[in-house]
Amino acid sequence: MSFKQQLKEGLIVGDGAMGTLLYQRGSQSCFEELNLSDPEQITSVHQEYIAAGADVIQTNTYAANSIKLDRYNLGAYVKEINEAAVAAAKQAGDVYVAATIGGVATMHQEKTPLEERVASLKEQTDVLLETDVDGFLLETFYDFEELKQILIYLRERTDKAIIAQATLGDIGVLHTGMHLQEALELLENLGADVAGINCRMGPYHMLQSLEEISLLSHATISVYPNASLPNVRDGRFSYQSNPTYFGDMTKGLVEEGATLIGGCCGTTPDHIREIKKAIKEHQLKPVKEKRTRRPVKSDVIRPEEPFFPKLTEIKDEMSVIVELDPPKALSGVPEFMKGAKALTEAGVNAVTLADNSLASSRIDNLALGSKIKDEGARPLLHIACRDRNIIGLQSHLLGMHELGVRDILAITGDPAKVGDFPGATSVYDMSSMDLIRLIKQLNEGQSFSGKDLGANTNFTVGAAFNANARRLEREVQRLEKKIEAGADYFMSQPVYSSERIEEIAEATKHLSVPVYIGIMPLVSSRNAEFLHHEVPGIKLTDEVREQMREVAGDREASEKVGIDMAKQLVDTAMIHFSTIYLITPFLRYNITETLTKHIREHEKTIAGTRG
Template sequence: MKLLERLQHEVLTADGAMGTLLYSSGIDFCYEELNVENPEIIEKIHLEYIRAGADIIQTNTYSANALKLARYGMENRVQELNKAAVRIAKKAAAPEQRFVLGTIGGIRGVGKSIASLSDIEAAVRQQAEAILSEDPDGLLFETYYDFEELTTVLTLIRQLTDLPIITQVSMHEPGILQNGQPLNRALGQLESLGADIVGVNCRLGPYHTIQAFEEVTLPEKAFLSAYPNASLLDVEDGRIVYESEADYFGQAAVHLRNEGVRLIGGCCGTTPKHIKAAKKALAGLPPITEKRVKAKKPIMIKESAPPSVPPLHEQVKKERTVIVELDTPKHLDTAAYIKGAKALQQTGMAAVTIADNSLASPRVSNLAMGSILKMKHQIRPLVHITCRDRNLIGLQSHLMGLHALGLHDVLAITGDPTKVGDFPGATSVYDVSSMELIQLIKQLNEGISFSGKPLKQKASFSVAAAFNPNVRVLDRAVKRLEKKIECGADYFITQPVFTKEKIIEVYEATKHLTTPIFLGIMPLTSSRNAEFLHHEVPGIKLSEETLARMKAYEHDKAAAALEGVKIAKELIDIAAELFNGIYIITPFLRYEMSIELIRYIEELDLKINERGITHVQTTLN
């Protein structure tokens, strides 16, 4: 009798974790390599689960795709490792006539930048074809946090085979995916795409897995599966452990059966003892054919209060808007900083942008300083958020704190690597890329946390993204802009531009976009400053004329600063007619230079208006 036929009348038991047993044996290299280098170890584990009562075992191929094998330099061994794994499992299963599932694990986690969907499709197709060539009893897609990835590979592989396909999502929170989609709806969608068995595995222990299934209806055609972890994980002496009694797991298996689950196995932390307990507890119990779904009280997500001022991306579409960067100090004396911010406020600039430990050097927290500027001095802060310094926990907490403080203007950036800063040995986090951070912030705007949990209220962030036009091939940078727009960027802030030709080139390359751009202008302070930027800062090149003009005042600091402002004004002459948004970057807290440039922009706008010339990108940039 085939797998799906047996599930019509039975609750079947699957095996438990493979990695847990290998890890506990001290194996800390590529598990899939063992399929060829030491197949006896894998076969032994399969046999232990079969003796424990598992009706189904899965191949040791969770990470046997080219993308994951590349970590070990084994991306060219996909065929070899997958074929060997199926053969090992079928050899172990044959005497007891157990079913063998070819396992394909998820690739993405919270972040999507690890691999594109096209790369994932290619890797999964290659792996699936290798597994299918050895005639397994079905395919198991497990540990998929990214629902888009799972639906993509299911659609792809369903076209390749008529064998049973099991699809299992993983959740951070019981009953809801990380994109905020309810589990019941997701499983229904997987069924409609051709999955024969739909369910969950990993991350959650038995308690929360049962809780999730209480809200799941019985599928019309498919069957339900559950492979919970043994428990929530713990760490002892640097090693991951799971605290769970086998008997408790057996009791949980009965509860899962009572929720309509027909295929029950184990994930992280589970061992043959857990599977034996589940098999014993389920003995003689028929599958559930009718079920009363627990009604879940809907969580209301409130709208945020409308901001007291228009978002910057809306304001700049209608009128000249100037923002000014003023980095917080590297020391604790903030008096000069506050003085400078207050002086800039008097000019009527729209916001002070505050970097997030620029150049990987610690500064006074921009969240703290932004709060002080807003609460005490009524100055609007635009807070930069880097992916470098905070993991996902810290990023969400930081953003929730910004929302609570009423700081809604943010710039999502990757951040300079730590090796360029004061602590080159410090760890760079980079859990996500700047594009993924933009998407996550937009998810908060829908009232959904990074893990998919409702936040009870929508955030109201206006999200800026960075744009570096100082590259050799500007078209590539513009393509990146377009991707950031797809991720949800509301507007862009550029790196400083130092030539008139570059300003015109940026305009021509971006004039098709409707997303506003704030063009960056930074006054040079000295000849040494100009030489440093030209020769040492990646992507920035000054013209020979500019270098010569600054060089002429090499020994006169005051005159050099005046020349730097003069050059910046000449750049503003061009920028002001092409872009509605101007981003003044204050060098070394010398805010008087920024004030002079803001005054100049005001005077220039009067002249432009007197001539009857409208800004070329008033409705665009």
């Protein structure tokens, strides 16, 4: 009987993990390379699974695509590694052999463009299509679009059986929020003979997910759970040794529609043996109908309207935001609060608080943002990806929402090694682009994992703009990508040249979102030299630096020159933009207070000259 026919007619037992088993046995490098250097070990693992009762084994090719092999300088050996894997599997015994193709993207937002990932998978697919396998198994695809494209490509080129398995973000949903039922039906319609799920979850959560779906019209359903949630000890991953439990869960998985059951990360031949044993002992057969337990969808709670209009919707006036850095010491909080109040009274639309800028530890900006909000100021918080993993970022954002803080600047953040805690590590689970997408996903009421939050957040999100980039046109192209990701506005690095402001105006005039031009008054010659030489993204003209040198050592004169230069830049910016971002130096808010008042006094006159 052909593998394709067998998949339609009875229960089939798959094999278990290859990579984690090899890892537990001491392999530390590229598991797929062993197809060439130690094929006997790979064949031996296959034989262990066959002896345990597997009806179908999958080739050791999960990560045998050029992108993943390149990590080991093996990208040029795609053909040899995949062909050797098939040979090792065929050598193992008289069972069905499925050629495995694994997803490239992870749950993190993938940096490699989709078209490059798909091209790499197509290259691997072309090699496997030339081998004598019984079918194909697509597994561990976090990016559903990646899975769809390779399924379409494969279906157009073969009549052999195709098993297409997505990976869940949470119970019953993909990472994008797509419900499992919709995903499986799409895979069925694209030509999958078997549609299912694998990896990330153990049998308990996968059973819960299957309880939420109906049987498919033509395709059957597969499930390959992990052995358990992973544990980490001394830097090594491990899984609970629970083969008997795995066998106990088999009956429930079959009753919820699974006809192909195997194992993913952490599973061993013992797990497969228990699956086979449970099928025989309970005389399990594929179910023809089932009752579906649909999750109760919570009514989407629309948040109350923010007490300020969105920054992007401010009309009939200049929109001015002023940065006031949280202090490093507790003794600085009273002065900070006075500054936020003075700036608000001067007419700023929002007070923006950096998130440990230059990787220097400061008082938490959410705590201070909440305090100034209670005093009538509008906080706009920077969020750096450096200090929080994905869990922390989402938790932080939801906490902001509950406190009524709705304006965000998403930034990647300066690396920890540049700050005052050089032993600290940077997290960088996400980039600023990823964070923008996450915030927009929360605005749709979906967790990062795809799960329903029960309410929509209501954030506006800004993105950083390096206005001093040497090639401005390339930086503007990055802004366009950030708009695609969901950026509502941009906040630029400080600019110290009227000519540069005019160049920016010309380069960004086609953008569909506002650009807040950054202006940071200088307070001394040393301050000017530090910014010019040591702060990434800031460059001062020789003329500006010379003006500050002429008053070096005189605090009052330096401040006056700095304010006068800033006023000139503000006047130029107001001709071309209706959005200005003032940056307060060293908590000297009297300076940005003066500039804010200058803007408010002259905005109607200068606005009349704006093109």
